[in-house]
Amino acid sequence: MKQNKLGTSDLFVSEIGLGCMSLSDDHLHNEKIIHEAIDRGVNFFDTADLYQLGFNEETVGKAIKGKRHDVILASKGGNEWGEGIDGWRWNPTKNYLKEALKNSLLRLDIDYLDLYQLHGGTIDDPIDETIEAFEELVQEGTIRYYGISSIRPNVIKEYAEKSNIVSVMMQYSLLDRRPEEWFSLLDKHGLSMIARGPVSKGLLTNDFERKITEKGFLDYSEAELRATLEKLNTLADANTMSSQQxxxxxxxxxxxVSTAVTGASTSSQLIENIQSSNVSPLSIELTKKLEALFKAPVYENHRN
Known part of the structure; x- marks a missing residue:
């Protein structure tokens, strides 16, 4: 599988990654999915301490035992949970992030993370303190690089200008093209995008009829969404590929985009995701047809 450099780091990540949030509560099943992904060329795996309140990191750690050098492992922190907390709460302080990373490493049963990401963030956070925490973790050798997972323009701009992040994880798909507005900013600072939700919860697949609800999706009404996805399906058929591909x-x-993080709870889902890597780059004509078919809105909130 093709690999791309992640920002200014020396990490080369598979263009299809595995979003571990989609894994089950069965260690053996998860191990099978992760091992098959590795065997098929996936080397980028993304988890977070909040997923299944720690279990997700534990199951990923068990699955990569003996395969640590075959994977580039990313996790996220900043959402505090545990005893005495109802659900979880946001905590981007230096002391908490350093403690959270230590606990993530224990659950994953590893010595370091390749990429540690801030799992959210607002412009009112103590951003200098948060950056200091990440920089100290790099110096300590417990993380190799750091990034943020955020869709807020003002937060992204702040970290791009003040920190040494190498990546920004954002929801990005044909149905959510808002990140395209910020491509020039990423280029200016040498940052890579990690695209999450690239098939919009299954809407951008041939199984879209079963996924549509009366809520529609973002600024697409139910009727508008259905009409758009039918046209996508026709366009995909005409080019001998699936809507997902x-x-x-x-x-x-x-x-x-260095990598698109896709979820997979079954082998068949994993294989279809990976097969997209075998599809040749789209022609300029086909790309223009897609851009004409799908809206290109911008983020309206969290702007300076």
Missing amino acids: LSLRYILDQPQ
Whole structure:
């Protein structure tokens, strides 16, 4: 599988990654999925301490035992949970992030993370303190690089200008093209995008009829969504690929995107995701048809 450099780091990540949030509560099943992903060329795995309140990191750790050098492992922190906390609460302080990273490493049963990401963030956070925490973790050798997972323009701009992040994880798909507005900013600072939700919860697949609800999706009404996805399906058929492959290839063709993190709870889902990597880059004509079919809105909130 093609690998891309992640920002200014020396990490080369598979263009299709595995979003571990989709894993089950069965260690053996999860191990099978992760091992098959590795065997098929996936080397980027993304988890978070909040997923299944720690279990997700534990199951990933068990699965990569003996395969640590075959994977680039990313996790996230900043959401505090545990005894005495109802659900979880946001805590981007230096002391908490350093403690959270230590606990993540224990659950994963590893000595370091390749990429540690701030799992959210607001412009009112103590951003200098948060950056200091990440920089100290790099110096201590417990993380190799750091990034943020955020869709807030003002937060992204702040970290791009003040820190040494190498990546920004954002929701990005044909149905959510808002990140495209910020491609020039990523280029300016040498940052890579990690695209999450690239098939929009299954809407951008041939199984879209079963996924549509009366809520629609973002600024697409139910009727508008249905009409748009039917046209996507027709366009994919005409180009002898699935809607999922066409949708993923559009994302992967963007030079700012180093990897598209896809979920997979079954082997068949995993294989279909990976097959998108075998699809040739889209023609300029086909790309323009997709851009004409799907809206290109911008983020309206959290702007300076």
